[in-house]
Amino acid sequence: MRSRMKWGDAVIIGAVLLVAAALAAVLAMQAVGDRLYAEVWKDGSLVERVALEEQTDRTIELDGHNTVVLLGKTAKMQYADCRDQVCVRTGTLTRAGQVAVCLPNRVVLKITGGQSDIDAIVS
């Protein structure tokens, strides 16, 4: 059997996991800050950037193709008219760095972290 594992297999698996961990770490570092913002991107440009507060309650319609619901400090892709429904199944985003991507419609819903003002950086 050609599936008898060798030491190189451990190297390959380790390398894949290392790249995954490094990328996750880089992405996590970008997601710092005391505030959350929901960003809606369409065709590579920013459509909306909304600060997420406890009382946030907004629905954003994108030409009837996608519906984004911002509720409290969460965001989710409520509806998409594509057939794969990957973005809808991504579910509710609650942390900075999370994204829901609708490839067919070229829509990205993303939560980013951010500082509320200069004072926050100083403290």
Added chain:
Amino acid sequence: MKAKKVSFCGLLTALAIVLSLAERLFPLDAVVPVPGVKLGLANVVTLFALTRLSVRDAFFILVCRVTISSVLMGSVTAFLFSLLGGLLSLVAMYLLLRLEGRFCSLLGVSVAGAAAHNIGQVLAAIFWMQTAAVAAYLPFLLVMSVPLGLVTGLTCSVVLAHMKKIEFHV
């Protein structure tokens, strides 16, 4: 001899298409909470073609498979993504197969192929979406490519063992 090889390539292409269609009946991302994650059974065919045929045959089977399944499933985006993922996977597996037996086994080759496939798909997605935000999926997809690559590699190795037993030659 040539006709036999051509028909065998056609057979493998058909098999790859059926595998990717069948795979859609069991959406893995309903079980594993990673959106868009797939088992990648069609990669078994690519790996098999690389080991038993040539890199050229594997390339043609891949391009035919991606083109035909994109037409069948009716998605333009899927074509771009599968093609770039498939090509990167093919290159990674071709290079590692040269070291197979000394450095690694078929399982390692398959894991590297699965990881390369995901990297290719995410690159295509970044290009298509014009934003790097899509890269947020990559860590999860890469972690998943380890168990999924092991499964496809094991499948291929079982098939190869059987082919050897029945002394099938192309």
